[in-house]
Amino acid sequence: MANPTIKDVAKMANVSIATVSLVIHDHKRISRVTKQKVLEAIERLNYYPSRSARGLVSQKTGNIGFILTNDHFLRTEPFYTNIFIGTEFEARENELYVLLTTVDSNFKDSDPLPRFILERNVDGIIIAGKVPSILTEKLCDFNLPLIFVDFQPVKRNCPVVVVDNNLGGKMATNHLIEYGHKNIGFVGGDIDHPSISERYKGYTAAMEQAKLTLNKNFIDFVEDYPARTNGFQAASRLFKNNKDITAVFACNDAMALGIIDYLKDNGKRVPEDVSVIGFDDVVSENSNGPSLSTIRVPKMEMGVEAMKLMSSFLKEGINHNKKVLVPVELIIRNSTQKI
Amino acid sequence: MANPTIKDVAKMANVSIATVSLVIHDHKRISRVTKQKVLEAIERLNYYPSRSARGLVSQKTGNIGFILTNDHFLRTEPFYTNIFIGTEFEARENELYVLLTTVDSNFKDSDPLPRFILERNVDGIIIAGKVPSILTEKLCDFNLPLIFVDFQPVKRNCPVVVVDNNLGGKMATNHLIEYGHKNIGFVGGDIDHPSISERYKGYTAAMEQAKLTLNKNFIDFVEDYPARTNGFQAASRLFKNNKDITAVFACNDAMALGIIDYLKDNGKRVPEDVSVIGFDDVVSENSNGPSLSTIRVPKMEMGVEAMKLMSSFLKEGINHNKKVLVPVELIIRNSTQKI
């Protein structure tokens, strides 16, 4: 049969459609023999309930929306892609599907919300990375479960999966300090971004703890997206006036690569003359040549954790406003060395 | 109102729900004034039709399934991820969503099909990369539109988006030939894979055209997945007995990197002693150090093209069994040089 429905099963098993439905949901009011009879019919007809019909009456779609900004989506760095893959992975374990969409990086009040929300086509929403707070506000009105990953909104108190950026910043800086560096630069992106400010705080904390002077000239923040070319620019500013910097901690790998580009262009060797460490570990997999020391962020795991929070909330209904802090790891490769 | 339905709109506009539906579908039987009245009510109530209800009656879900194998999914190479991203991108242009799932690389007849098919939760399926033919057979039974990307099934005649692998293989080989190389090795993966065999054919064609002898000892196929470590292994076999190879064309970038790993470990310099060229261009974005010459494959565009085929089929219903051949591009970087 083309597409058997619950009616076909009921007919074949000689019961009402309600009975079939109850069997599917393993309801206790059904006797052993009837259950068996129905299950056989289901098997023989190769019947599966229609998602649309189910969704209509139960108001559950089995879909989770995944939102990130254009910027994060289009940058080819696989950072958010890997988080997404993680959610996909865990979704499958829980019989869910993920609908991905993007919103403009400067979402306005008048902009339409993602279609899957308006059409009530998701049971919950995972938001990855920094999004405009106006968006967060609007999403909250839909009372759909909302989970943030790699970004903690300031106002709202939602379950969140974040990297221990502060610790990571400390680890990166301490690694350079342990290698004997004293004049350690920092290159950051938008300081308003929680992740970046936390990494910066880790840097300053480590420096202070080691009783190293925090030289303002050794610190550079770019306003733009923290991309490779901006790392290059930042390095040019940094090294023009500070010939004595021997190590730089970049707030992410892309900027670290830009810094290395600059140093090479200007006759400095990495790591012989200058050590450089990044953050995120997005370079490793398919790279060639001297590799980048960095702080690894478990991107897939973050997605997995976010989806776990979502799924347990949907099943158990407890909104344990949890904050999952995923661990970071120092990865020492060939862009840092002892002084 | 929490979730306005078509009834609420009808009541507010003083018409029947049918009229509201007709307005939504821009049916011509509705007068200008009524249409205006209804649109206002829709606007004021902030009404959007429910996807589930719509799906139930129209038998259209607005979702497209995207299937690839575990292997392709779990390998961290961003090849298929980028194709997926491309489908996502184009999906949004066409008011569609993409449901991603994987199947086992050796899918058996008894394995269950992806849930979104059984639950009738997709309007079409895009299959990325090589999948077991038994899966293709089973999928065909559902008469859902089926589009293949980066893989052309042998038996079935479906619309397909593929790379011009043959041309790419020629381009890579010709590049080495133009650089003066004569003893050019080839490292391939599973020769049964259409993409790989095409690349190999391109290699042999270019060699023959240049009247270079095809030395069987210069050619190595690995049986396993064409990954970095396997490239290393292949190189070790190749160079053990053939000291005079000056250039290698690897069937993909991952193997090329493995070959470079081997050469470095054995005191050979790339490109000074041996030139190496890959295929796919998956290394570029975030790499460091001497970069890999390769044949670029427009991964995102492939996804876009596949979704375009799907969307136009769903709209116009013409199954123009098209074969879209996406162009490749020679990217000369620092892993190849003139002899």
Place this chain on the structure above:
DNA sequence: CATAATTAGTTAAACGTTTAACTAAGGACA
């Protein structure tokens, strides 16, 4: 002027489930 055709809308069935409320048949109990 009667009839046909057109226009603009309504009615009602259908899509395939879930589930609250009901029922019928036994058995337990006073």
Place this chain on the structure above:
DNA sequence: TGTCCTTAGTTAAACGTTTAACTAATTATG
């Protein structure tokens, strides 16, 4: 023996749309 529980199932409404078939009013046609 009549009443009350249980047990195991059924009935029917509901979910929110789409759309074929219908209707009523207006306009065109012979």
